[in-house]
Amino acid sequence: MQAPVIVMNTNMERESGRKAQLSNIQAAKTIADVIRTCLGPRAMLKMLLDPMGGIVMTNDGNAILREVEVAHPAAKSMIELARTQDEEVGDGTTSVIILAGEVLASALPFLERSIHPITIIRAFKQALEDALEIVTDISVPVNIGNRDEMMRLIKSSIGTKFVSQWSDLMCGIAFDAVKTVHMEVDGKREVDIKRYARVEKIPGGEIEESHVLNGVMVNKDVTHPKMRRRIENPRIILLDCPLEYKKGESQTNVEVVDESHWARLLEIEEDQVKEMCEHIIKLQPDLVFTEKGVSDLAQHYLMKANITAIRRVRKTDNNRIARATGATIVNRVEDLKDTDVGTRCGLFEVRKIGDEYFTYLVDCKDAKACTILLRGPSKDVLNEVERNLQDAMCVARNVMFEPRLSPGGGATEMALAVRLSEKAKSISGIEQWPYKALAESLEVIPRTLVQNCGGNAIKVLTQLRAKHANGEHTWGIDGTSGKIVDMREYGVWEPQAVKSQTIKTAVESACLLLRVDDIVSGVSRRQEGGGGAPAQAPEDMPDDGAER
Structure with a gap:
């Protein structure tokens, strides 16, 4: 999984121009492939071994990438994406990596045809602006006071996770915790779940015994x-x-006679x-x-x-x-x-x-603060339940700030792909092709959902494209069976804030990596175990006739 380290010794080794761009795209695709099987309700778990010998089993994109060690700078940049997404909206960490990897891969044919990266970036930026407008257009408002609506929404965020079998209980816990810490200060909403909703994990008992304390x-x-x-x-x-x-104080002297x-x-x-x-x-x-x-x-x-x-x-x-x-x-x-x-x-x-x-x-x-008491059979299970619960609470918090929902199950991405492809026809000049390529790369989310549950991706995506071409933008993938369903009836919705942030982060980071045309490394080969000449300045080199 470790991409090659580019080392600069005294002969000034480096990657530049096309080679650097291709290397970056390859590194981004590698990271995306690691995470790809972690999307959707049929997601596979990754078992991670840490240096201390402990194990973490999870399908949470952010938790996996935190543990992965990579040497390539572009791969490190991709890992930062998941962290950004997690800090900002708390959900969609897996989607953002898959999407960014696919957007970069879609730029590859144009680089090979010697189209300038700035032209590609300009087309991508235009597509991003149009995509954010379309997301707002297909989103629907939600009543945050209606518990059933909120529960259905939170369910979609943890339906793909380990705790999905206790989803009613966990959704209730997440909603109650967020509602407890929700405050309005000077007309501004404040929902600080990190500081005021503490999760207390006590091994033993059953997961069903978990609850939110009113205090x-x-x-x-x-x-x-x-x-x-x-x-x-x-x-x-x-x-x-x-x-x-x-x-x-330290200068005090007491004499006891x-x-x-x-x-x-x-x-x-x-x-x-x-x-x-x-x-x-x-x-x-x-x-x-x-x-x-x-x-x-x-x-x-x-x-x-x-x-x-x-x-x-x-x-x-x-x-x-x-x-x-x-x-x-x-x-x-x-x-x-x-x-x-x-x-x-x-x-x-x-x-x-x-x-x-x-x-x-x-x-x-x-009470404007609460403690969530989690019970479970072992520490590993409790840690995974806590990670999933954090995602659920973030979803509830996002909806309170921006009460609009987008259809889930890849429906939003497919709607964007179809509408942007239509729009690309009206763009003149060379920018039309990268614009269209970005639209097609958005299909990676529904495609991955179908692949992860063993469905026929070509057949199902063709059916889904036909639905969206008729303007039925709420149709998406049932991640459990791999068939197409109407998300309004199926009840899988995601906060608009998460969707917008995912697309924004993925496209902007892809543009950033496309701008790189030179990778110069100051890491010595000896440090990396390569055994080559160390990257030292001539005056620092030992004067013993060694090769410089």
Whole structure:
């Protein structure tokens, strides 16, 4: 899978002009071929071995490409595409690689006929503009308040994944999580699933036991065994400071001559901790969370006041607790006010799952943060379920931002291919041919869907082309049987944001790689294990008569 490394030694080895372009296209096609079998509901899994000996089994394009090691710069650029797509919209990572590889391959015949790359790029850019207009034209609006519509949509994103057999459960989890963290701030929508919807994976139990908590769960137990482990409607204080004796700075010197001095030192320490606890006790909380430590003495004072303390909470968990309970994180106990106390939580409880204790803060009123509890037979299964769930949540988030849907199952790509081919006839000059080639390369998505489930690609695509030629742009491929179906009845839709981003990223990156006409490498052959002369400047070379 590793493409050859182009090494420049003192003889200035390099690839330039046509050779560099062909090399780039070949590398892009190689990456696309690795990923191709991972598209659609009949997708094959890839088993990846990492350097530490661990294994990852997945059909998620982004997860696969993260683990693949390549040396060719164009192949590295292709791998970046999947990462860009994942960061931007969270879905369509496999499609974007397949599409970019096919678009580059479609440019190959024109390069061989000595058509200038800039002419090809101009045609591709024109086709991209027209394609984005067509996507908007064939998309339909969606009501984000209608749960059934949203569930059908999210199903299409995880129907191709490992968790498809539990799709109702997972779609419900994804939709509920996104709805929980959805906020409107100054008229702007904010859906931050990375920070406020945490996935907690606990091996054991069945996948059916997974659910979204209306609140937060952290892997912590109370600091003192006698503290309360269940409190209804608790008053919660969140701290970002230690409840311990504050030692002096590094220059502090204390001289202890007799026992009374030592007793006085301990007394000062005790007073300081007691004062800290009094600031907290004054507000009559039931629960105190701190990101730092809690000394034994502080535990004693808090326990006497019937307050439960939990220490060393992660910063991210503390932020989620603040969002869920309405509390404010405070840096100094002296600054605590009554308004900083969180009161939105309905129940605090410490539960034991397996060998570990977990703190639950649930039944929160208007919680804007949540924890998704995933159960499953093994860590590998849970990791794959989490990857699939992230895609589903991203789909729900995209639709909330842009509530328009495009038909799935390759229908959108086929509609684009047919309409752009028609439009190409009206373009004069040499640009007509690369324009038409881009239109044909979009057919790679429906073709791959048919191939992955063992169908006859030529026969099925001919039927599909005929449907689209009659203006029936919602017809696509049933990825399970390989036959053509109407997506309106079949119910597979994808967010318009994902479709537009996929086409945009694929075409623009293909244009970028076509612009490259020179690859010069400064990597020495010796580093790569080639055994050739090292790429060193003459003054750095050892002066022992060695060949330069």
